[in-house]
Amino acid sequence: MTKISSQLLKGTLENAILMIIAQGETYGYALMQQLATAGFGPIPEGTVYPLLLKLQRNGLITAQRHASTTGPDRKYYQVTATGRAQVTAFLPEWEQLVAAMAALIQTQQG
Amino acid sequence: MTKISSQLLKGTLENAILMIIAQGETYGYALMQQLATAGFGPIPEGTVYPLLLKLQRNGLITAQRHASTTGPDRKYYQVTATGRAQVTAFLPEWEQLVAAMAALIQTQQG
DNA sequence: TTTTGATACATTGCTTTACAAAGTAGTGGG
DNA sequence: CCCACTACTTTGTAAAGCAATGTATCAAAA
Numbered sequence: 360m361t362k363i364s365s366q367l368l369k370g371t372l373e374n375a376i377l378m379i380i381a382q383g384e385t386y387g388y389a390l391m392q393q394l395a396t397a398g399f400g401p402i403p404e405g406t407v408y409p410l411l412l413k414l415q416r417n418g419l420i421t422a423q424r425h426a427s428t429t430g431p432d433r434k435y436y437q438v439t440a441t442g443r444a445q446v447t448a449f450l451p452e453w454e455q456l457v458a459a460m461a462a463l464i465q466t467q468q469g
Numbered sequence: 470m471t472k473i474s475s476q477l478l479k480g481t482l483e484n485a486i487l488m489i490i491a492q493g494e495t496y497g498y499a500l501m502q503q504l505a506t507a508g509f510g511p512i513p514e515g516t517v518y519p520l521l522l523k524l525q526r527n528g529l530i531t532a533q534r535h536a537s538t539t540g541p542d543r544k545y546y547q548v549t550a551t552g553r554a555q556v557t558a559f560l561p562e563w564e565q566l567v568a569a570m571a572a573l574i575q576t577q578q579g
Numbered sequence: 580t581t582t583t584g585a586t587a588c589a590t591t592g593c594t595t596t597a598c599a600a601a602g603t604a605g606t607g608g609g
Numbered sequence: 610c611c612c613a614c615t616a617c618t619t620t621g622t623a624a625a626g627c628a629a630t631g632t633a634t635c636a637a638a639a
Contacts, residue, residue, distance in 0.1 A: 366596070430587065479596050512598095516599095522619095543617090
């Protein structure tokens, strides 16, 4: 589970987070662990929390604060229709990039 | 052959360019067309030329100017050992990201 | 009881990267 | 002679990941 370069994550991370929240509502701290488990490596607080705030401002996710019996309040997020639409628009772009890279990599080894 | 978001290209484009030059020496203007043909969409001059200068400064590629009978001089590039080493280091990182995304995408459709 | 560590979130500023815009210059066709 | 295509450079901008720092809650250890 190596760390992925921050440049590589640009653009991808935002959509990865939207997809994880779409699996079921979650909060920032848990999301960081879910990202690590999913294979994105350790994503620091300084990345995740500002990103979530931005997504909320832009209407891609909604949030509610709920108390926790085991610690500070948690801010739970859900994906909006706009958020789902963005992911839908993102996926073919991602597939195109992956396909282009796969073809290039093939020529390097052959 | 849609245009890929600039954010998605970050980190990837540099290594894609190194891999294309590794296929055979080329120059900036031709490289732009090779990128388009390879499926990366249209990459503008303002991206390609500064990137090539940076790669040269960092010792990942070398360059020589040669005259052209059909237009201005061309600057031909070749990948150095350092450049090849960077690509080698990049590839597993890229594969990890692709794998993590593939798994996420799978859960979205299932 | 004090302190440590894990949990949980926000804010500020830095660095890197793709890109737009503008400029320079060579060649050839209408 | 002008225009389009070729070919490269330079300057400045926007966006994204992240380090650093601060705040605050709760539980276990000292």
